[in-house]
Amino acid sequence: MSDERPFRGSGGSLRAQIYEDIRDRIHRGAFGASDRLVDVEIAGNLGVSRMPVREALLQLTHEGYLVGTTRGFMLPTLTPTDVANIFEVRRCLEPRAAAHAARTLDAAGMERLAEALKDAEEAVETADAELLFQANVRFRRSWLEAVDNDRLASAIARFADHVQVVRLGTLTHQPTQAIVLAGMRKLYDAFTSRDSMAAFDHMTTFIQHAEERFVTLTRALETASDEGRRSQGQSQ
Amino acid sequence: MSDERPFRGSGGSLRAQIYEDIRDRIHRGAFGASDRLVDVEIAGNLGVSRMPVREALLQLTHEGYLVGTTRGFMLPTLTPTDVANIFEVRRCLEPRAAAHAARTLDAAGMERLAEALKDAEEAVETADAELLFQANVRFRRSWLEAVDNDRLASAIARFADHVQVVRLGTLTHQPTQAIVLAGMRKLYDAFTSRDSMAAFDHMTTFIQHAEERFVTLTRALETASDEGRRSQGQSQ
DNA sequence: ACGGCAACAACTGTATACTGATTTGCGGAG
DNA sequence: CTCCGCAAATCAGTATACAGTTGTTGCCGT
Secondary structure, eight states, X not given: OOOSSSOOOOSSSHHHHHHHHXXXXXXXXXXXXXXXXXXXXXXXXXXXXXXXXXXHHHHHHHTTSOEEETTXXXXXXXXXXXHHHHXXXXXXXXXXXXXXXXXXXXXXXXXXXXXXXXXXXXXXXXXXXXHHHHHHHHHHHHHHHTOSOHHHHHHHHHHHHXXXXXXXXXXXXXXXXHHHHHHHHHHHHHHHTTOHHHHHHHHHHHHHHHXXXXXHHHHHHHHHHHHHHGGGOSOO | OOOSSSOOOOSSSHHHHHHHHHHHHHHTTOSOTTOOBOHHHHHHHHTSOHHHHHHHHHHHHHTTSOEEETTEEEOOOOOHHHHHHHHHHHHHHHHHHHHHHHHHOOHHHHXXXXXXXXXXXXXXXXXXXXXXXXXXXXXXXXHHHTOSOHHHHHHHHHHHHHHHHHXXXXXXXXXXXXXXXXXXXXXXXXXXXXXXXXXXXXXXXXXXXXXXXXXXXXXXXXXXXXXXXXXXXXXX
16 A cells, blocks of 8 residues: 555566556456456556556557457457357367477476366366366466467467456356366376377367357356346347 | 648557558568667657557567567567467468358459459569569458458468568569469469368468478578678677 | 436546666777 | 776656547536
């Protein structure tokens, strides 16, 4: 509060620190769909001027994490088409990247994968959606770090993040949890046995399943809320 | 010079106009590898303040068109690894996008493709590398516009742009020109006959050839310049 | 009560000013 | 002649100030 220093981050520039801070908060679901992110407000909270905050928000907007309006920045509302588009790109990229990772993963990376998988197993046992969500993120991050094609890796990270925002919702359903865990296990086996082709194939089905679950659950959610909205006419 | 108006662009914000302006200039090869883009200087030329220019430069940097240094922004020097990485991503994305386009291209799009192809044929006849370059860009832009997956299309455009900067150099070689033209013809046939699978396959080979030509010619260029650099030790 | 209009407020966008870091270039010592 | 170090310029980063635009609120007329 009365912190003299403007920010506690450790990175290089304020812009970079603020960018990561806001992006992480978006990941954690700290913002609702109706929240407006206003640079001057965030700047006040952080004790800095508008400029670094504004630049961070602009970057997030260009990367698709936010949408800019004439009145603040907001979370994008992903239409089913948007989600389908994102998954199409992921289907193109991630299998090949996984094949890379199967060849280049080192012992440390394998260890992190194992930990993430263990957490995922525990999460499914205790039906802890939040933990499974985190484990899933760490699992992907772990093998993605081993991909030696930086551009491929960062593109994947970006597109995965976009749908990750809504992913948490699908992981609360028990059958989905089992499917995700099974997919992670198969991927893990492919990675540890350095089987590029298996990694490619299992990643393909993993993403297919992720999309299927999303579509199914979203459709269910939509029809449910449609009834409640029936009397209000057009949705916003 | 004594223009009252700060800028002649037509887009929304100054930032967006300047962004496009600089990006186009990068495409046209207006900047050399040793040129430094300095915000205050560009701002002076355009009659605006640093801020919109700075934001445009930052965006270009985040998108990989530039690299930021402590002393101005510069063009990235693509290593062979960089180029290989970019082409790997393109190999993943463009065939599928081409398959899309084969189904969604309308008459107007077909017309633009035909024009671009005609220019390319003329360019090869007259050995006009610049014209072939332009035709190639327009050809891709035309079918890319028909891809209904915006994220896929913009990702492709971005990665294609990155290597396009060095592409011009490869198109001066006659055999490469013939290969490119042949690839465009096959793609055009696939598009006009709405054959998604053929579009997919021909795009795959088209990109493979593009990468091959690049690697070959770059290697030739490198060994040539290596001899001249022999006495200087490490390259910069 | 409801619809339109006007004044207001809340933002983004742009401009200007300042600061700190880093490179560059010059000068002196070895 | 070379190498070290210091001074000065340059430029990114950040802060503050101003302008322009749009959504919002409240009032007035119907």
